[in-house]
Amino acid sequence: MASANIAKILIVGAGQAGMQIADSLRENGYSGQITMVGDENALPYQRPPLSKAYLYGDADEESLQFRNHRFYQDNNIELILGDAVVDVDISATDESSVGGVATTASGKRLDFDRMALAPGSTPRKLAIPGSELDGVLYMRSIADAQALKARWENAKNVVVIGGGFIGLEVAAVAAKARKNVTVLEGADRMMARAVCPITSQYFKDAHERRGAKIVLNARIASFAPSPNNSSAVGAVTMEDGTDIPADIVMVGIGVVARTEVANLLGLELANGAILVNEFAQTSNPLVVAAGDAVMLPNPTGADGLVRLESVQNAVDQAKAAAKTLMGLEESYRALPWFWSDQADIKLQIAGLSTGYDQTVVRGEPDHDAFSVLYYKNGRLLAIDAINQVSDFMAVRRCLTAGQNIDAEAAADSSVALKTLITA
Amino acid sequence: MPQVTYILPGGTETTLEARDGDSVMETAVKNGIRGIVAECGGACSCATCHVFVADEFADVVGGPGDLEDDMLDGAACDRRETSRLSCQIKMCADFDGLRVEIAPKQI
Numbered sequence: 066m067a068s069a070n071i072a073k074i075l076i077v078g079a080g081q082a083g084m085q086i087a088d089s090l091r092e093n094g095y096s097g098q099i100t101m102v103g104d105e106n107a108l109p110y111q112r113p114p115l116s117k118a119y120l121y122g123d124a125d126e127e128s129l130q131f132r133n134h135r136f137y138q139d140n141n142i143e144l145i146l147g148d149a150v151v152d153v154d155i156s157a158t159d160e161s162s163v164g165g166v167a168t169t170a171s172g173k174r175l176d177f178d179r180m181a182l183a184p185g186s187t188p189r190k191l192a193i194p195g196s197e198l199d200g201v202l203y204m205r206s207i208a209d210a211q212a213l214k215a216r217w218e219n220a221k222n223v224v225v226i227g228g229g230f231i232g233l234e235v236a237a238v239a240a241k242a243r244k245n246v247t248v249l250e251g252a253d254r255m256m257a258r259a260v261c262p263i264t265s266q267y268f269k270d271a272h273e274r275r276g277a278k279i280v281l282n283a284r285i286a287s288f289a290p291s292p293n294n295s296s297a298v299g300a301v302t303m304e305d306g307t308d309i310p311a312d313i314v315m316v317g318i319g320v321v322a323r324t325e326v327a328n329l330l331g332l333e334l335a336n337g338a339i340l341v342n343e344f345a346q347t348s349n350p351l352v353v354a355a356g357d358a359v360m361l362p363n364p365t366g367a368d369g370l371v372r373l374e375s376v377q378n379a380v381d382q383a384k385a386a387a388k389t390l391m392g393l394e395e396s397y398r399a400l401p402w403f404w405s406d407q408a409d410i411k412l413q414i415a416g417l418s419t420g421y422d423q424t425v426v427r428g429e430p431d432h433d434a435f436s437v438l439y440y441k442n443g444r445l446l447a448i449d450a451i452n453q454v455s456d457f458m459a460v461r462r463c464l465t466a467g468q469n470i471d472a473e474a475a476a477d478s479s480v481a482l483k484t485l486i487t488a
Numbered sequence: 489m490p491q492v493t494y495i496l497p498g499g500t501e502t503t504l505e506a507r508d509g510d511s512v513m514e515t516a517v518k519n520g521i522r523g524i525v526a527e528c529g530g531a532c533s534c535a536t537c538h539v540f541v542a543d544e545f546a547d548v549v550g551g552p553g554d555l556e557d558d559m560l561d562g563a564a565c566d567r568r569e570t571s572r573l574s575c576q577i578k579m580c581a582d583f584d585g586l587r588v589e590i591a592p593k594q595i
Contacts (some may be wrong), residue, residue: 092522111529113529113531115529117531127507128507128509128510130518131517131518131520132517132518132519132520133519135519136519138504138516139520140520141518185490231518255595376527376528376529377527380527402534404528404531404533406531411532411533412556413533420562424542430489434543452555454558454559454562455558455561455562456556457562458558458559458561458562458563459562461562462562483561483562
């Protein structure tokens with residue numbers, strides 16, 4: 066993308082990636098117009114605390130904001146909130162030309178030279194009888210978190226559907242508040258998509274020790290209304306006919322990329338997400354994309370496309386997208402990392418474990434402090450660190466530098482990993 | 489509102505008013521102070537909000553907790569005596585006038 070004559074950038078989406086694109090454009094010296102459209106009414110905010118600190122009451126709407134009002138004024142970033150792009154017209158199709166116009170739901174017409182898509186994702190909905198009942202909730206937006214919180218105090222029975230990160234975070238808060246918590250997971254282990262069986266087993270045991278009931282291979286038939294209020298959920302009915310009492314059902318069964326605007330533009334998708342190259346460019350030369358809604362070349366340099374639903378990816382890919390918009394093309398290379406706080410359990414993951422052929426366990430799962438290192442052909446790929454921040458930091462550093470830690474040496478947990486890093 | 493002064497790498501100083509209970513990290517980031525990266529947004533998971541607390545405030549602010557201590561060991565900049573992760577320092581009246589130097593390397 067040539068940087069010449071780029072004077073108007075339209076960012077669609079005001080989440081972590083959208084915010085970072087705007088911030089990085091200014092940090093890199095772009096002085097043209099920046100307009101950011103977000104369909105929520107709140108100033109751009111952090112989502113991770115919604116299922117933890119916000120639910121505990123340790124964070125409020127203001128503390129979740131990335132930046133205050135003045136920042137947007139001082140940096141001349143125009144925010145259009147509570148509105149959405151519903152139509153786009155880009156006539157130009159080659160890099161030398163500029164121009165397009167987007168129309169929002171409220172009727173605003175927004176001219177742009179380049180567009181950045183950061184639409185994020187939306188929770189995958191569970192469509193079974195009774196899903197429309199009040200109290201069947203999801204966790205993505207501040208509105209979702211407010212809906213959960215509004216019902217939290219009076220809820221005795223909390224059922225979480227999906228034993229993934231979001232579900233387990235909410236389950237941990239509920240167990241700590243001494244609610245009856247049941248986690249229903251359809252697979253035969255927890256967080257199966259992200260971690261190995263050792264880590265999965267630990268999280269099952271750990272949540273059970275903290276008071277949650279975990280059901281694997283759960284087969285859910287429907288939601289039943291409460292006997293006291295026919296419009297509210299009262300139980301989850303399993304296929305075998307048993308009812309699990311539920312004042313709140315929190316569904317966390319994954320997310321779907323938001324591709325509304327990408328579809329208006331006819332952009333190429335891959336597995337339902339917006340396909341980009343290593344410069345965050347979509348199939349339209351005027352449009353970049355970043356964040357949860359994107360399918361991208363593996364940023365570790367390994368082969369293949371990945372979709373990374375994480376803060377780290379939203380931030381780092383957004384930085385690459387901002388550079389591309391300014392004609393400063395820089396290939397997006399980064400080490401993916403991730404965290405999930407579940408009550409007193411801090412899980413930190415660095416690297417991508419896909420394709421591993423060996424694991425090394427350090428420490429004691431029974432004592433809530435251990436790490437799993439993933440290897441392929443003797444090379445370290447990734448770590449799951451559970452309350453082992455030194456291991457996490459060492460592996461993050463090692464993998465970022467393209468270095469290795471010998472598997473046999475790593476198995477001795479009395480030796481600090483950071484002393485074992487080799488080329 | 490308690491004030492906090494940030495000494496940026498290079499020596500520039502910026503003073504901000506903090507909301508009571510907001511962390512030193514949040515106060516900086518919300519106002520667009522660069523240098524504090526804070527990738528994890530304050531979850532004590534990334535060690536990219538590393539600061540050196542001015543000596544005269546070291547006692548009142550106190551040292552890091554165990555977890556923070558381990559994170560600091562892996563921070564991009566070598567830690568010093570008064571190193572803290574600024575997401576873990578919550579502003580309050582006692583800290584009014586606090587001065588922190590932002591570690592020059594965060595990632």
